[in-house]
Amino acid sequence: MSASAVHSLWTTAVDPIAKIEAPKIEYGQLSPILIVIGAAVLGVLIEAFVPRRHRYHAQLFTASVALVSGFAAIVALAASGYATTRAGIAAMGAIAVDGPALFLQGTILLAALVGLFTFAERRLDPEAHGNRVDSFAAQAAAVPGSESEQKAVKAGFTTTEVFPLLMFAVAGMLxxxxxxxxxxLFVALEVLSLPLYLLCALARRKRLLSQEAAVKYFLLGAFASAFTLFGIALVYGYAGSMSYGTIARVVDGTAPSVTPALAGTTANDALLLVGGALIVMGLLFKVGAVPFHMWTPDVYQGAPTPVTGFMAAATKVAAFGALLRLLYVVLPGLRWDWRPVMWGVAIVTMLAGAIVAITQTDIKRLLAYSSIAHAGFILAGVIAATPEGVSSVLFYLATYSFVTIGAFAVVTLVRDAGGEATHLSKWAGLGRRSPLVAGVFAVFLLAFAGIPLTSGFAGKFAVFKAAAQGGAVPLVIIGVLSSAIAAFFYIRVIVLMFFSEPRPEGPTVAVPSPLTMTAIAVGVVVTVVLGVAPQYFLDLAGQAGVFVR
Amino acid sequence: MNPVNYLYLAALLFTIGATGVLIRRNAIVVFMCVELMLNACNLAFVAFSRLHGNLDGQIIAFFTMVVAAAEVVVGLAIIVSLFRSRHSASVDDASLMKL
Incomplete structure (x- = not known):
């Protein structure tokens, strides 16, 4: 038997392999994301090749140009109809370009730009050895309090790596x-989370707290994303596909072709129910809803305050966007299963956030619990399961993010010898010592509380109205009650600032550079404009309220 | 062999990992348990991929490995910096912030 004949025993001649078609990528529609990723990569190169003294300015310039041009790209896409009539799926089914996506991406980019300004602030801390310093550690690898840390401070090192980290996080959020x-979904979740874990560990002052916050956030975040991944595995097992559209059709029972294997797995509803629940759990962890909120107060308190502000605002926007798309595009067929669960989560989140916040004595922890309560209010809009529900959530997220970044930016200004004075007792009488700063903070607190003529009122009104129309009237009643509880502690801080005697050894208010001033001013302007004349923006969110499938 | 058995194994490994995260006190061990959970997910992906006869699940397993590697880089950096400043990697000792 010849060699070729033996060979033919275990091989068969096949047709020449068909050419693999190159995937079709719509670069224009993906340009906002690509610009931000490009800037992040460029930021890494700047860290590698630009001399240390030029890095800060180079990074700040790159990041702000990228965020502004990314936003311009979003506006251009929306203006050419990708939010409404030309909405579609790009990148071989991986990315949806539609109204909610563009609206949330625009919000994230603007929030990130404002957050970038607070990252770049270098006038709050006193100069160390003639070098201006920002909120981030001189050298993250140096042990706190060690000789190497002192050397790094003396040499004027700054962690300019925070800018590329910020841009990678923004890319994941987009x-x-x-x-x-x-x-x-899973890859984006990790791309947005991993840089945030690192950013949490980089505080200049109170570094032990900061490292502890990072460890807690990291371990719990990795734990939650493992659950998400197992949920994804189960849903993939149920539907035999990763694509949202295909899964939705399988769930509805309108799949075009059913293989025997698919018939076998779809007979087992447990795969879908458990898998869907695990994915939703991972997203609820990211938004900080009860019972997955345990990390929020510790991480918000320990992280550097600019990071906290950015994280509180932008992560929430991104995670609620993903949650909306999952519930409205993939699992509308399970509406009768997820609505009761989300009811429970929303009620517990609103009440627990508002009630526990009353007992807090640290301003950053207070704002953390307030963010938990706000997650509950936004969930009320999610539950509506109507287009109005979607647009009300979009509007609420836009209003909430700017108020949050502004409020945390004010927290960075109030300082004593140990850095930021975050204990509430130190804020007593701030209104007499520094009426402007206290007044601005009062505006933000009133917006959080949802007092009329602030953006918070317009947002709360929109989500509660949508929830009531969606048949969730009891939820709205509980929501209004917990708003009232929440208003109590916001007003208490205002009373503390304006109607109590300032303590002699109290904190001072640092005069920031135009960067932080811009961040705070944007927060105030958005709060007032969206509070007094919300209609244009409500219409905008209303037009953007339809998901593509 | 019936691929469903691999799913049972994946669920078992995942449960072991999750239990480990909840009961172990050393941050490194907790982190290893998270990695075990991710690998259990990979096994489930590959088993489902075989069951359905499409390759999606196997592709995802690669992505999961890359993500897990990135997580190791970030996680070890954070845990080591905590260990160097406290000389302890216990998650119970890290309790400067209280309710």
């Missing part, structure tokens, strides 16, 4: 609400 398959 993809997260637009992800149109489960794999993209």
């Amino acid at each position: 993809v997260f609400p637009a992800a149109n398959d489960l794999l993209t």
Whole structure:
């Protein structure tokens, strides 16, 4: 037997392999994401090749140009109809380009730009050895209090790596609400989370607290994302596909072709129910809803305050976007299963956030619990399961993010010898010592409380109205009650600032550079404009309220 | 062999990992348990991929490995910096912030 004949025993001649078609990528529609990722990569190169003394300015310039041009790209896409008539799926089914995605991406980019300004602030801390310093550690690897740390401070090192980290996190956040398959969802979740874990560990003052916050956030975040991934595995097992559209059709029972294997797995509803619940759990962890909120107060308190502000605002926007798309595009067929669960989560979140916040004595922890309560209010809009529900959530997220960044920016200004004075007792009488700062903070607190003529009122009104129309009247009643509880502690801080005697050894208010001033001013302007004349923006969110499938 | 058995194994490994995260006190061990959970997910992906006869699940397993590697980089950096400043990697000792 010849060699070729033996060979033919275990091989068969096949047709020449068909050419693999190159994937079709719509670069224009993905340009906002690509610009931000490009800037992040450029930031890494700047860290590698630009001399240390030029890095800060180079990084700040790159990041702000990228965020502004990314926003311009979003506006251009929306103006050419991608939010409404030309909405579609891009990148071989991985990314959806539609109204909610563009609206949330625009919000994230603007919030990130404002957050970038607070990151770049260098006038709050006193100069160390003639070098201006920002909120971040001189050298993250140096042990706190050690000789190497003192050397790094003396040499004037700054952690300019925070800018590329910020841009990578923003890139993940841009993809997260637009992800149109489960794999993209998971990768975006990690791309946004990993830089945030690192940023949490980089505080200049109170470094032990900061490292502790990072460890807690990291371990719990990794734990939650493992659950998300197992949920994705189960849903993939149920539907035999990762694509949102295909899964939705399988769930509805309108799949075009059913293989025997698919018939076998779809007979087992446990796969879908458990899998869906695990994915939703991972997203609820990211938004900080009860009972997955345990990390929020510790991480918000320990992280550097600019990071806290950015994280509180932008992560929430991105995660609620992903949650909306998952519930409205993939699992509308399970509406009768997830609505009761989300009812429970929303009620517990609103009440627990508002009630526990009353007992807090640290301003950053207070704002953390307030953010938990706000997650509950936003969930009330999610539960509506109507287009009005979507647009009300979009509007609420836009109003909430700017108020949050502004409020945390004010927290960075109130300082004593140990850095930021975050204990509430130190804020007593701040209104007499520094009426402007206290007044601005009062505006933000009133917006959080949802007092009329602030953006918070317009947002709360929109979500509660949508929830009531969606048949969730008891939820709205509980929501209004917990708003009243929440208003109590916001007003208490205002009373503390304006109607109590300042303590002699109290904190001072630092005069910031135009960067932080811009961040705070944007917060105030958005709060007032969206509070007094919300209609244009409500219409904008209303037009953006339809998901593509 | 019936691929469903691999799913049972994946669920078992995942449960072991989750239990480890909840009961172990050393941050490194907790982190290893998270990695075990991710690998259990990979096994489930590959088993489902075989069951359905499409390759999606196997592709995702690669992505999961890359993500897990990135997580190791970030996680070890954070845990080591905590260990160097406290000389302890116990998650119970890290309790400067209280309710």
